[in-house]
Amino acid sequence: VPLLWRMKRSSSRVIEVCMKPSSTTREEDLRSAVERMLENRSLSYRDGPIPVPSDDPFLLENIKRIQICDSDEWEQNHKVLLFWQVKPVVHVYQLSEEGPGEELSGDGVLASFNEWMLPAKEFDGLWESLVYETGLKQRLLRYAASALLFTERGVDPCLYHSFTWPPGTGKTSLCKALAQKLSIRFKSRFSQCQLVEVNAHSLFSKWFSESGKLVAKLFQKIQEMVEEESSLVFVLIDEVESLAAARKAALSGSEPSDSIRVVNALLTQMDRLKSWPNVIILTTSNITTAIDIAFVDRADIKAYVGPPAVQARYEILRSCVQELVRTRVVTPPQVAQLLGETMGASVSPEVGGSADPISKLLLQVAEECKGLSGRSLRKLPFLAHAALTSPYCDIIKFLHALEETARREI
Numbered sequence: 001v002p003l004l005w006r007m008k009r010s011s012s013r014v015i016e017v018c019m020k021p022s023s024t025t026r027e028e029d030l031r032s033a034v035e036r037m038l039e040n041r042s043l044s045y046r047d048g049p050i051p052v053p054s055d056d057p058f059l060l061e062n063i064k065r066i067q068i069c070d071s072d073e074w075e076q077n078h079k080v081l082l083f084w085q086v087k088p089v090v091h092v093y094q095l096s097e098e099g100p101g102e103e104l105s106g107d108g109v110l111a112s113f114n115e116w117m118l119p120a121k122e123f124d125g126l127w128e129s130l131v132y133e134t135g136l137k138q139r140l141l142r143y144a145a146s147a148l149l150f151t152e153r154g155v156d157p158c159l160y161h162s163f164t165w166p167p168g169t170g171k172t173s174l175c176k177a178l179a180q181k182l183s184i185r186f187k188s189r190f191s192q193c194q195l196v197e198v199n200a201h202s203l204f205s206k207w208f209s210e211s212g213k214l215v216a217k218l219f220q221k222i223q224e225m226v227e228e229e230s231s232l233v234f235v236l237i238d239e240v241e242s243l244a245a246a247r248k249a250a251l252s253g254s255e256p257s258d259s260i261r262v263v264n265a266l267l268t269q270m271d272r273l274k275s276w277p278n279v280i281i282l283t284t285s286n287i288t289t290a291i292d293i294a295f296v297d298r299a300d301i302k303a304y305v306g307p308p309a310v311q312a313r314y315e316i317l318r319s320c321v322q323e324l325v326r327t328r329v330v331t332p333p334q335v336a337q338l339l340g341e342t343m344g345a346s347v348s349p350e351v352g353g354s355a356d357p358i359s360k361l362l363l364q365v366a367e368e369c370k371g372l373s374g375r376s377l378r379k380l381p382f383l384a385h386a387a388l389t390s391p392y393c394d395i396i397k398f399l400h401a402l403e404e405t406a407r408r409e410i
């Protein structure tokens with residue numbers, strides 16, 4: 001038995017512990033307290049939040065949320081975690097409430113980049129709210145973790161690239177959520193994490209002489225950040241296609257030669273950053289074809305994220321409807337339980353016949369929403385609600401309204 005026990009415990013599970021903003025306790029103390037608490041419990045938990053034990057005043061005073069995190073193994077484990085089977089890896093963190101520090105461009109109007117201390121309050125729960133094909137998020141997380149390890153060991157460093165079309169598929173959110181996740185998971189190695197969000201479009205919508213100065217200023221700032229060894233820096237360049245377009249136009253001679261100098265300066269600066277082990281560059285683009293080879297070539301990881309598949313559409317809609325049930329805009333209560341189940345547990349497209357009527361109806365709506373982006377799907381419940389005659393209604397009526405709204409949108 002002890003051998004079996006040890007073997008089984010060799011698989012580990014990530015537990016994220018979010019501290020209360022008011023807590024001033026040391027993270028190590030909280031980590032040990034949570035580990036002790038987990039050791040003492042032989043309960044099984046699903047992926048998601050675990051209640052903070054009400055009989056533990058220390059944990060109650062300091063912890064906002066304890067969360068078991070998703071993993072691929074998870075799926076095979078039927079989403080149930082038995083604590084005696086696994087070794088919990090506990091990450092304790094406190095959210096930064098500082099908000100974005102905005103950097104204004106030359107004329108003081110257009111923000112060319114935002115700066116965030118991670119993990120940030122604003123990105124709390126973002127990772128969990130994004131639904132993609134099974135394994136995509138975990139794959140990205142593992143890639144990025146490997147990249148960090150590689151650079152630490154002196155293997156050729158990493159530039160990270162995630163792209164997609166059409167817009168609204170969550171690529172910007174995914175980059176931010178990934179940075180947030182990594183900042184939590186790598187807390188023990190990097191005591192400070194920052195995200196610099198550069199809007200490539202605003203960087204280049206100005207005259208190029210101005211852009212040159214902005215690029216220089218931006219990278220000088222990033223340089224200062226990465227020089228701090230204990231700091232992990234994420235640089236998110238959104239809408240990178242505007243840079244690529246500028247470069248292409250310059251090459252074909254239709255743009256002033258100034259522009260090519262600026263774009264090339266940016267590429268050189270990005271290359272220079274590669275020698276630092278503590279920086280990850282994430283870029284997004286709405287168009288796959290327009291991405292200049294100079295950018296694609298530099299990327300170590302590229303991900304295409306298309307519109308959500310039926311399972312993801314169902315999940316997105318389910319989470320929105322569940323929120324409306326939770327806030328009692330939509331009734332009745334027993335439905336909340338039905339919707340609380342994940343798709344795999346309550347209904348799946350293959351075995352739709354055995355599902356309860358509400359899940360079936362929701363699945364029907366999800367099927368009809370083919371081609372809609374994650375952003376449009378998230379808006380659907382609000383549009384459906386606006387079309388109702390009364391602000392509160394039962395779930396069946398609401399789902400029919402949702403279906404009608406979906407048809408109209410499509």
Ligand code: ADP
Pocket residue numbers: 129130131132164166167168169170171172173174284308312316373374375376378
């Ligand atoms: P993009 O950068 O691709 O234009 P954003 O990251 O700006 O998209 O996402 C827009 C909104 O749509 C966000 O609020 C996000 O939560 C939502 N969204 C998009 N795709 C998904 C998805 N797959 N799962 C959940 N939410 C999504």
